[in-house]
Structures are given as structure tokens and as C-alpha cells.
Amino acid sequence: MNILLIGSGGREHALAWKIKQSPLCSSLFVAPGNAGTAKIATNIDLDWSNHLAVIAFCDKAEITMVVVGPETPLVAGLVDALDQAGIMAFGPSRAAAQVEGSKAFTKELCDQAGIPTAAYRKFQDVDGAKAYARSLGKCVVKADGLMAGKGVFVVQTPEAAEAAIDGLVPFDCIIIEELLEGPEVSFFALADGTTVIPFGTACDYKRAYDGNLGPNTGGMGAFSPSGITPDLSVRILLEIIYPTISALRSRGITYKGILYAGIMLTNRGPKLIEYNCRFGDPECQVLMPRLESDLLETMVLTVNGLLEDATVVWGDQHAVTIVMASQGYPGAPQTGSILPETDQADLVFHAGTKLDGHRVRAIGGRVLCPTAKGADLEEARQNAYIVASKINWPEGFYRKDIAQESR
Numbered sequence: 372m373n374i375l376l377i378g379s380g381g382r383e384h385a386l387a388w389k390i391k392q393s394p395l396c397s398s399l400f401v402a403p404g405n406a407g408t409a410k411i412a413t414n415i416d417l418d419w420s421n422h423l424a425v426i427a428f429c430d431k432a433e434i435t436m437v438v439v440g441p442e443t444p445l446v447a448g449l450v451d452a453l454d455q456a457g458i459m460a461f462g463p464s465r466a467a468a469q470v471e472g473s474k475a476f477t478k479e480l481c482d483q484a485g486i487p488t489a490a491y492r493k494f495q496d497v498d499g500a501k502a503y504a505r506s507l508g509k510c511v512v513k514a515d516g517l518m519a520g521k522g523v524f525v526v527q528t529p530e531a532a533e534a535a536i537d538g539l540v541p542f543d544c545i546i547i548e549e550l551l552e553g554p555e556v557s558f559f560a561l562a563d564g565t566t567v568i569p570f571g572t573a574c575d576y577k578r579a580y581d582g583n584l585g586p587n588t589g590g591m592g593a594f595s596p597s598g599i600t601p602d603l604s605v606r607i608l609l610e611i612i613y614p615t616i617s618a619l620r621s622r623g624i625t626y627k628g629i630l631y632a633g634i635m636l637t638n639r640g641p642k643l644i645e646y647n648c649r650f651g652d653p654e655c656q657v658l659m660p661r662l663e664s665d666l667l668e669t670m671v672l673t674v675n676g677l678l679e680d681a682t683v684v685w686g687d688q689h690a691v692t693i694v695m696a697s698q699g700y701p702g703a704p705q706t707g708s709i710l711p712e713t714d715q716a717d718l719v720f721h722a723g724t725k726l727d728g729h730r731v732r733a734i735g736g737r738v739l740c741p742t743a744k745g746a747d748l749e750e751a752r753q754n755a756y757i758v759a760s761k762i763n764w765p766e767g768f769y770r771k772d773i774a775q776e777s778r
């Protein structure tokens with residue numbers, strides 16, 4: 372099979388690395404890819420927002436299946452366009468991708484299906500939003516729509532809430548919600564329209580700096596598995612995932628692809644923080660090394676509605692990834708620096724990198740993800756930090772406390 376993978380982040384390098392290992396994969400193209408995917412696949416300069424151009428490329432390169440990594444093309448309906456053109460595509464339709472594309476849509480879905488989530492209200496006016504935030508004290512201020520993890524402000528005082536609201540003006544709609552407290556886990560499920568199966572767990576570090584300080588980012592490191600008990604996993608499936616898929620179905624929406632639930636383990640049980648319609652980044656970088664079975668085969672079965680026939684096997688080992696970011700991330704990352712060569716024996720997923728002749732340049736906020744496994748979390752953590760410590764990149768920074776207790 373010839374595969375086209377859409378995206379350019381660390382998640383896509385991890386997916387490419389895993390797909391490439393499948394005996395079903397003949398050729399792998401990545402659009403646009405990064406310097407890491409260039410080493411294992413063919414990067415294609417393709418504008419994914421131009422659906423006709425993607426379809427034309429698929430025809431020319433005899434692509435059997437397109438795997439869509441990031442949320443933006445999913446929310447924009449790339450899978451629908453490919454479907455209509457008769458090309459298999461892994462990922463939810465535009466309607467299903469609303470679970471991530473619109474926080475207001477998901478909140479209404481939760482209300483309808485009785486899914487445990489933070490109490491909330493949505494506002495179109497600044498004064499109403501501020502008044503509700505004042506009434507809550509501690510709260511979370513969220514912009515509606517896709518914000519790459521950066522449109523969310525967890526605030527402890529009414530003054531901070533007001534500043535966050537002012538910072539989002541002008542807006543069409545913002546959401547103010549109750550602050551949930553507890554450890555957070557990323558819970559993944561695969562759905563094919565009929566069957567839904569759990570597909571791994573991870574914990575992600577959202578804040579930019581050690582000790583969970585600094586602004587929210589797309590994620591600065593992760594470990595897998597998350598350590599939640601099998602009982603809790605079943606509760607999340609029964610109370611959150613299955614009712615969501617059913618509620619979507621009752622609206623005429625079939626969810627196919629990966630569903631990523633951000634869950635807060637509160638002392639009143641698991642509560643949904645948000646849905647994403649794709650793999651997490653950097654969670655994917657710790658899931659893929661632990662997946663022993665064939666990802667590509669599972670994706671094909673998912674697209675064809677045959678997930679119940681899939682064999683999914685996870686290894687016993689733990690995995691840790693550390694995100695090395697350009698100085699200034701997430702605000703104004705200073706890009707353009709040349710990255711050192713990494714040891715061939717090490718697993719280093721690339722994110723915002725680009726080949727420039729024979730050199731590799733940092734072109735984004737999150738740049739490299741040194742990743743390692745170990746018999747337990749501590750061993751995986753130590754191994755990942757050994758890989759990171761070999762990468763001498765003064766223009767970058769990374770957290771030193773990924774996979775430590777401080778979470």
C-alpha cells in the first residue's frame with residue numbers, strides 16, 4: 372500500500388516511524404513532513420487545505436490510504452473530500468471533528484448525554500463573562516475554536532480571569548468553566564462506526580517550565596502508560612467515551628478514527644476536560660514505541676468498519692518523551708538555529724525541523740522529542756534524559772522534571 376500522511380509535527384514523525392514498520396506499507400509520503408520524516412519517507416510539498424490538490428496527488432502516487440495527523444485538516448473536512456473521491460482516509464469527518472473544533476459543541480453534547488464535565492457557561496459579551504468568572508472565583512477561561520492548546524487560561528482569581536477575558540477580545544464566543552482539580556490523563560480510543568476500543572493512555576505536561584510553571588503549551592513531554600487502574604479505564608469508557616459516540620450517532624454523526632479524551636481524575640470521579648479528534652502530541656511519541664502490533668493494519672480495519680477484527684498488542688515497557696523547544700516558546704519562539712546531529716541509535720522524533728541542504732534547521736516552537744523506553748517509568752525517564760543530554764542545542768530548552776513526581 373502507498374500511504375500519504377498529513378502533518379509535520381512530532382506526532383507525525385512518530386506515526387510515520389510506526390507505519391513504516393508495517394509489512395503492508397510499500398511507499399510512505401508525508402505532506403509536508405519535517406527533517407525527521409525526510410529520513411524515513413518522502414516529504415511532499417502539498418497544501419493540505421487544497422483538497423483537490425491532495426486528491427490529485429493521491430491519484431498520481433496511487434495512494435491507498437491517507438492518514439490525517441493534525442486537527443486543522445480534519446476540522447476543515449479533508450476526510451470528507453477524500454471519501455467523496457473514493458480514497459480511504461483515516462480520521463473523523465468534519466462533522467465528527469467538531470468534538471475538537473468547537474468547545475461549545477462538545478459541552479452541549481456532554482449536557483445531552485450526561486457526560487461528567489466541568490460546569491460552564493458560554494458568553495458572547497465581555498461583561499457577562501466577567502460577572503460569571505467573578506462568581507466562580509477560580510475558573511478556566513477558554514476561547515472557542517482551534518487554538519493549539521494556547522487559548523486556555525487557568526486562573527485563580529477574578530482579576531486574572533478579567534485579564535484573560537480582556538486578552539481574548541474580540542471574540543465570537545468564550546467559555547468560562549469550573550476549575551477541575553486532580554491528576555490529568557490523556558485517554559485514547561479507536562472507533563470505526565460500530566466498535567470502540569481503548570487505544571492507550573498517557574500523561575502530558577502542558578506548562579512550559581519545571582514545576583508546572585509558566586504558560587500552557589501544546590505539551591512539553593509525556594509518559595505512557597498513565598498508570599490509571601483497569602477499573603478507572605472501564606469507568607472512563609462507560610461514563611465518557613461510549614456515551615459520546617452514541618450521542619454523536621443520535622445526531623447522525625459517525626465517529627471514525629482516534630478519539631482523544633483529556634480527563635481530570637477528580638475526587639468526584641473522572642471528568643472530561645476536552646476532546647481532540649486526533650492523536651496527542653507529544654502523547655503519540657510515547658504510544659507508538661509501546662505499540663507492538665501493526666498500526667497500519669489497525670488503521671485500515673478502522674476505516675473499513677472492521678475494528679473488531681484488529682489485534683492490538685501493547686508492550687509492557689514504559690515510554691517517556693521530552694520536548695525540546697526553541698527559546699521563547701510558546702510566545703515568540705526564536706527559530707532558524709542549526710540543530711546538532713543526533714545519535715543514530717537514539718529515538719529522537721522531530722517536530723518543527725526542516726532540512727536545509729545537509730543541515731537541519733529549527734523552524735518551529737517544539738523542535739525535537741528525545742524518547743526512550745524502560746522496564747518502569749523511572750528507567751524510561753532516565754533513558755530519555757540520557758538521550759536529551761546528548762543533544763547540544765543552546766538555542767533550545769526543555770523541562771527537567773518530565774515523568775517525575777512533581778506532576
Ligand code: AMP
Binds near residue numbers: 489511523548644645
Ligand atoms: P483544553 O484545550 O480544553 O484541553 O485545555 C488545556 C489544558 O488546560 C487542559 O489540558 C488542562 O490542563 C487545563 N484545563 C482546561 N480546562 C480545565 C478545567 N475545567 N479545570 C482545570 N484545568 C483545565
Ligand code: GLY
Binds near residue numbers: 575647
Ligand atoms: N498534548 C496535547 C495535545 O495534543 O492536544
